[in-house]
Amino acid sequence: MQSAKKLSVEIEGRDQITWESLGEQNKVTFVGCFEFTQLVKNYRTHFGNDVFKWPLPNGSTHSEMIIREFILKLKGRWEYPYKDEEICHCRHVKTKTVDNAVLNGAHTHELASRWTGCSTACGTCKPDVEKVIKYRVG
Ligand code: FES
Known part of the structure; x- marks a missing residue:
């Protein structure tokens, strides 16, 4: 369809x-x-x-x-796991920034964090960053 x-x-x-x-x-x-x-x-x-x-x-x-x-x-089956524009509120890291890092090879939370600065303060965004990585990489 x-x-x-x-x-x-x-x-x-x-x-x-x-x-x-x-x-x-x-x-x-x-x-x-x-x-x-x-x-x-x-x-x-x-x-x-x-x-x-x-x-x-x-x-x-x-x-x-x-x-x-x-x-x-x-096919209308794209269900991206995080909808807000900003994924890391402590460091003001946009979801798109993390997504681009994952697309460019940051396939672990550690790499995504190192490349974008996300999850480097309170860490509450870590599960959401991991969901994005899992959705993209599997
Ligand atoms: S929300 Fe990302 S480190 Fe606090």
């Missing part, structure tokens, strides 16, 4: 994939690093141009995480 007319998923300043419904036709455009563009090309080769039929990638590279987000959002 197609629920959007246009959807774009990206890592800020890095990779982006966009789906657009143009009446009878769908258009998918993508830009990014070699790994990301190769993954999209491989998906097209193996699973066709209908992105609604693409399977979810299982891995935890930034490319696989972006494609997984893209597919889940297309």
Whole structure:
């Protein structure tokens, strides 16, 4: 079931994939690093141009995480575990900042904390940061 007319998923300043419904036709455009563009090309080769039929990638590279987000959002199944804009109130760290760190390789709480400054005061945000990491990385 197609629920959007246009959807774009990206890592800020890095990779982006966009789906657009143009009446009878769908258009998918993508830009990014070699790994990301190769993954999209491989998906097209193996699973066709209908992105609604693409399977979810299982891995935890930034490319696989972006494609997984893209597919889940297309299917209306994206359930990001933390909704507020700011995840760490002591250090005023935005959720997007932590999410970008996870996408770029901070796959443990320790790394996410070191890269963004989150969870370096009272620590009550730690469970939420871990939920974000678990949702992205699995
Ligand atoms: S809310 Fe993140 S350290 Fe206190």
